[in-house]
Amino acid sequence: MSERSPSPGPTRTVDSTGVVSVVPAGVGYEVDADRRRRVISESPAHVVRCFAEIWAARELLFMLVVRDIKVRYRATTLGILWAFITPLLTIIIYSLFFGVLGRMGTEGVPYPVFLFAALLIWGYFDSSVSRASNALISSGALVSRVYFPRQVLPVANVISPLVDLFFGLLILLAMLLIYRIVPGTAILLLPAYFLLAMAGAIGVGLAASVLNGLYRDVRHFMPVLMRLWFFSSPIIYPVELVPEAWRPLYAVNPMVTVCGGFRSALLGTPPPTVVMIGISTAVTAALLVGGVLIFRSHEETVTDFI
Amino acid sequence: MSQPIITVEKLGKSYRLEAKRGGDHVLASRLVGAMKRVFTQQRTRDTIWALRDVSFEVNPGEAVGIVGANGAGKSTLLKIIARLTRPTAGRLAVRGRIGSMLDFGVGFHPELTGRENVLLSGVILGMRRAEIRRKFDEIVGFSGIERFLDEPVKHYSSGMRMRLAFSIMVTLEPEILLIDEIMGVGDESFRQRSTQRMKQLIESGRTVLFVSHNQRAVADLCNWTMQLEKGRIDRMGATAKVVQEYIEQQVELERPMAKGHAEMAPNPSQAMVLRAVTILDEHGHVAEQVEFSRPFRVRIGYDINEPVTGVHVFCRVETADGLTVLGSGDADCEPGRLAERSPGGYTAEFEVPGGLLEANLYRISISMGRPFRKLIERQHGVVYFSLVDESSVRRSWYEQKRPGIIGHEYVWRYHDADPWAPAG
Numbered sequence: 001m002s003e004r005s006p007s008p009g010p011t012r013t014v015d016s017t018g019v020v021s022v023v024p025a026g027v028g029y030e031v032d033a034d035r036r037r038r039v040i041s042e043s044p045a046h047v048v049r050c051f052a053e054i055w056a057a058r059e060l061l062f063m064l065v066v067r068d069i070k071v072r073y074r075a076t077t078l079g080i081l082w083a084f085i086t087p088l089l090t091i092i093i094y095s096l097f098f099g100v101l102g103r104m105g106t107e108g109v110p111y112p113v114f115l116f117a118a119l120l121i122w123g124y125f126d127s128s129v130s131r132a133s134n135a136l137i138s139s140g141a142l143v144s145r146v147y148f149p150r151q152v153l154p155v156a157n158v159i160s161p162l163v164d165l166f167f168g169l170l171i172l173l174a175m176l177l178i179y180r181i182v183p184g185t186a187i188l189l190l191p192a193y194f195l196l197a198m199a200g201a202i203g204v205g206l207a208a209s210v211l212n213g214l215y216r217d218v219r220h221f222m223p224v225l226m227r228l229w230f231f232s233s234p235i236i237y238p239v240e241l242v243p244e245a246w247r248p249l250y251a252v253n254p255m256v257t258v259c260g261g262f263r264s265a266l267l268g269t270p271p272p273t274v275v276m277i278g279i280s281t282a283v284t285a286a287l288l289v290g291g292v293l294i295f296r297s298h299e300e301t302v303t304d305f306i
Numbered sequence: 307m308s309q310p311i312i313t314v315e316k317l318g319k320s321y322r323l324e325a326k327r328g329g330d331h332v333l334a335s336r337l338v339g340a341m342k343r344v345f346t347q348q349r350t351r352d353t354i355w356a357l358r359d360v361s362f363e364v365n366p367g368e369a370v371g372i373v374g375a376n377g378a379g380k381s382t383l384l385k386i387i388a389r390l391t392r393p394t395a396g397r398l399a400v401r402g403r404i405g406s407m408l409d410f411g412v413g414f415h416p417e418l419t420g421r422e423n424v425l426l427s428g429v430i431l432g433m434r435r436a437e438i439r440r441k442f443d444e445i446v447g448f449s450g451i452e453r454f455l456d457e458p459v460k461h462y463s464s465g466m467r468m469r470l471a472f473s474i475m476v477t478l479e480p481e482i483l484l485i486d487e488i489m490g491v492g493d494e495s496f497r498q499r500s501t502q503r504m505k506q507l508i509e510s511g512r513t514v515l516f517v518s519h520n521q522r523a524v525a526d527l528c529n530w531t532m533q534l535e536k537g538r539i540d541r542m543g544a545t546a547k548v549v550q551e552y553i554e555q556q557v558e559l560e561r562p563m564a565k566g567h568a569e570m571a572p573n574p575s576q577a578m579v580l581r582a583v584t585i586l587d588e589h590g591h592v593a594e595q596v597e598f599s600r601p602f603r604v605r606i607g608y609d610i611n612e613p614v615t616g617v618h619v620f621c622r623v624e625t626a627d628g629l630t631v632l633g634s635g636d637a638d639c640e641p642g643r644l645a646e647r648s649p650g651g652y653t654a655e656f657e658v659p660g661g662l663l664e665a666n667l668y669r670i671s672i673s674m675g676r677p678f679r680k681l682i683e684r685q686h687g688v689v690y691f692s693l694v695d696e697s698s699v700r701r702s703w704y705e706q707k708r709p710g711i712i713g714h715e716y717v718w719r720y721h722d723a724d725p726w727a728p729a730g
Contacts, residue, residue, distance in 0.1 A: 028403075030400075031389065031393060031400075032393070032396070032398070033393050033396060059434060059435050060429045063426050063429045063430075070417070071415060071417045071418065143390075145406075146406060146431060147390055147404070147406070148432070300389075301392055303391050303392075304392075
């Protein structure tokens with residue numbers, strides 16, 4: 001699909017009645033039955049094209065994100081307040097169970113802020129992946145009636161939770177003030193950890209969304225996977241809980257570096273080692289590329305199942 | 307001549323039958339299926355081809371009609387061209403932006419207002435936001451729902467929703483337009499405006515693929531037409547010819563078409579019974595087809611089984627798709643026929659002058675009874691016959707059927723030396 005653009009330059013046609021129609025250059029596409037088999041052999045081109053198409057459809061992406069955000073808080077009485085209430089309640093509950101009752105080690109930081117520094121970015125990752133995995137199915141009517149680059153749907157669902165992340169950051173700032181914690185220069189690495197989380201979410205979200213269309217089993221499996229992922233990431237417990245020798249293996253889960261990284265950047269706890277960052281980054285890159293390729297090889301077939 | 311804007315080569319699309327494959331998209335049954343195939347060497351699968359070996363080319367600016375029965379593959383073809391589903395076989399090349407009007411209100415979100423939905427839906431359909439803003443007033447004006455623009459769409463009536471959706475779609479300006487049977491929207495005035503607008507779009511030089519059951523709409527709008535039959539192209543060519551043959555075929559499917567002459571059984575229990583209808587040419591021969599410039603006669607035979615008063619026999623000449631082109635009763639110019647008539651066999655005929663009707667397939671429908679009081683018998687499509695054009699001058703260079711139903715060779719006068727001379 002649109003692998004090669006069949007018209008190199010604009011085609012200008014004048015028909016018998018003198019009507020002029022100009023077809024712009026590079027517009028159009030070719031489809032053939034064998035395209036799917038070529039996704040792997042032409043994978044670098046597919047990864048580039050996948051994101052080029054998103055860029056070309058950025059207005060659509062923007063509109064979908066805006067729709068998502070508007071719809072989420074419209075028709076609720078408390079509206080945008082929910083963006084504050086949900087994380088606050090979560091902090092209280094988790095702090096009670098794991099901090100007060102569980103006496104979890106916190107690398108010398110008060111438990112609520114220790115928890116929330118990691119929970120914040122995990123929450124973003126979790127809701128991105130969960131929403132993205134349903135993106136194609138829940139827009140089934142749209143997908144089966146009008147063509148647009150399909151990857152826009154899951155990707156929009158990775159962008160719209162940024163609103164909640166933003167409000168979460170406000171809460172976190174307030175907590176830092178309350179606990180009189182001043183982040184050091186490590187905070188400069190915060191965007192890098194965030195990008196790691198976002199890239200991972202896009203990769204997993206793309207794959208999950210298209211597999212969810214083909215096998216509805218994914219819908220049942222995703223919540224379990226995310227819960228497992230939650231407990232295998234240092235959110236309610238510190239990284240120190242895992243013996244040092246095992247940490248490189250531990251970092252195969254990129255959320256280990258992301259959550260640990262967020263904590264170190266904001267609270268000054270020990271940062272992830274270079275080895276861990278390297279491993280996590282490599283795994284994230286693999287997730288991203290793998291997600292794109294899985295998505296590309298099934299995106300045309302999946303519409304028959306939605 | 308430039309290259310075709312759409313090239314379709316041996317396109318095919320198969321679906322596996324859901325019942326047979328036992329939910330193939332469920333991983334478990336797929337594994338089981340794979341094992342079965344390994345052990346039983348069974349390779350045959352129950353597939354149906356919704357589309358098979360379809361090849362054609364469309365040149366820029368052409369309007370192409372697609373007709374065919376339900377399930378013939380019309381919508382599948384449009385869906386493949388619109389990239390909504392993947393072909394199982396073959397190749398497709400499209401050289402232009404596509405706008406598809408396959409459905410209404412795609413992308414409308416019930417919680418968003420009409421205004422927000424116009425923006426969203428426009429972007430989904432491929433417009434730039436700046437473009438939508440520029441055309442916003444036009445869109446809203448066309449839809450005629452200005453007052454409700456800031457209400458959530460969930461409070462709209464279905465008619466309002468469709469009008470708004472349609473208004474967005476007709477402002478699209480793609481090079482290629484795919485239209486799937488959407489003329490029946492809204493009230494009469496809106497329908498007329500939308501049909502008008504479709505014609506404008508087609509006449510503005512856009513390439514159009516147009517799926518329709520409404521054959522007259524196809525005949526009006528399309529340069530050429532293809533008929534799909536069980537996923538394959540059955541006929542392809544001049545619209546009038548293909549549509550004509552398609553209509554004939556459909557009539558045949560309903561019941562065998564009596565051509566030129568039909569007889570019915572007697573029925574003594576009914577006061578009046580139609581017995582025979584015959585088409586005769588000017589020489590008095592039974593005719594299935596008549597040259598359109600020559601006169602023909604319709605002869606109606608019927609029985610009267612008990613004394614009746616005030617009855618007539620009324621004959622309609624209709625096109626094969628049901629448009630009445632003329633109607634006449636046997637008492638029209640002889641009121642004496644309305645007097646009491648005794649039982650017996652009767653025959654009446656009337657003549658239609660040559661050159662009155664355009665070449666086409668026609669049918670005869672008969673009703674009998676007391677005008678506006680009591681219907682005794684009515685039969686549609688008793689007999690079919692064709693008027694053909696094999697002798698007119700225009701025929702010598704013009705292959706297609708002329709539009710319209712009035713057939714006549716009109717006399718043109720020429721004043722080429724003095725173009726602005728007053729008539730006469």
